[in-house]
């Protein structure tokens with residue numbers, strides 16, 4: 201097994217693809233944390249802990265949930281909203297959860313407002329502007345998610361979580377696979393359960409993101 | 412072909428930037444008779460553009476996007492050049508190809524789309540500069556036509572390589588001196604519309620973009636003919652005002668001057684026999700549809 205660990209950056213300008221460092225994807229029922237395969241249950245706990253610890257925990261919903269392609273997508277969007285609402289209810293004062301869309305993958309030069317939307321070509325801008333120290337991707341096509349996750353790992357110290365609908369993302373620090381409404385609800389429940397048990401990093405110098 | 416497919420998930424509607432909400436609320440996806448007249452009253456499929464102020468390419472873009480008959484099921488293929496600066500702002504699926512490769516990419520794309528979506532009309536439209544179409548990409552351009560690939564090729568002819576500062580292109584006029592071509596062009600402008608016809612294109616037009624209604628007509632024709640019959644080619648004069656030393660307001664006049672009957676962009680059109688037949692059928696259907704709509708409106712107001 202590889203010694204490489206997928207950790208918050210800034211790693212450097214061009215971080216290696218985690219796959220090229222020997223990180224493999226979880227099998228069904230599993231997840232990974234920092235590139236180490238683990239049980240899904242452990243991943244729920246760790247993701248909830250990271251969210252509750254963060255100063256600006258943020259969910260980035262992508263096109264696959266923002267757009268109502270079909271009934272399943274619309275249901276997932278509702279679950280994403282529920283997760284965000286739960287997060288809002290469970291954080292302490294001083295923490296600022298955010299929900300920032302990735303409506304499509306256009307860089308939208310020169311018009312994009314990185315404060316209110318994110319694109320995979322410059323995700324670091326959105327993270328720097330909003331001082332995001334923990335984020336979760338959901339509903340972003342694999343290739344664009346990998347690109348974004350690598351840029352974030354390269355240029356920021358943000359902790360990345362992927363709620364992936366396929367086989368998981370090795371370039372995130374924590375990744376679920378086979379994302380579903382049930383899994384989103386379970387993550388929300390875990391956050392609720394851990395409410396008040398995790399100390400937010402509000403004053404630590406480590407929470408800032410590089411800019 | 413319907414606007415119903417382009418909907419934002421209700422639970423996340425409020426976080427979508429307003430330009431997306433506007434696209435869903437008031438863009439003309441799915442509108443059968445969409446056209447240039449929608450500009451100003453509905454949401455355009457182009458946000459801001461990053462071309463030079465007054466660049467005629469920006470007018471051409473707006474008219475073309477307003478006129479595509481089926482934007483929600485269209486994929487545009489672009490190439491490097493000034494046009495490629497606009498695509499990041501366009502709300503139609505698009506692919507940026509390696510400079511010159513656009514017609515090869517479009518060939519594969521069109522074939523893949525017909526396999527993947529057999530029951531659905533999917534249009535492919537290439538939009539590239541003259542350098543991409545006629546010089547570096549000429550091989551790909553011609554081979555796609557020889558093979559009768561069913562997509563439209565649009566060339567924004569500004570008669571030079573604008574994006575890299577004014578080098579000589581095959582479509583530059585003889586004798587023209589540009590910033591990076593100081594000797595002056597020694598050869599004639601390549602006769603690409605004629606070559607397109609001889610290479611198997613079924614609908615070919617050479618014109619300027621001074622008249623939006625004309626752009627609308629030729630775009631619709633070109634896309635419909637490509638969909639049903641075979642390759643089509645539009646060569647549109649979009650002068651590079653920066654390189655020919657004009658002000659922002661002078662692009663339109665430059666186009667008007669260049670489309671006079673004896674000038675190089677006098678309207679020129681070639682339509683193959685099968686394409687003529689198709690266009691006649693479409694025109695008849697359109698007439699019928701409009702008459703029926705008029706009758707219905709009359710009944711409703713009576």
Ligand SMILES: Cc1ncc(C[n+]2csc(CCOP(=O)(O)OP(=O)(O)O)c2C)c(N)n1
Pocket residue numbers: 491492493494509510539540541542543544567569571572573574575580
């Ligand atoms: C393979 C390759 N060769 C060369 C270039 C450099 N290049 C960028 S834009 C451009 C000129 C584009 O000219 P044209 O196709 O006429 O488009 P315009 O900018 O005039 O609209 C060139 C040569 C490139 N990007 N890629």
Ligand code: SF4
Pocket residue numbers: 461462463466467468493569573574650651652653654
């Ligand atoms: S350089 Fe010329 S073609 Fe390019 S945007 Fe400016 S005016 Fe238009």
Ligand SMILES: [Mg+2]
Pocket residue numbers: 492540541542567568569570571572573580
């Ligand atoms: Mg050019």
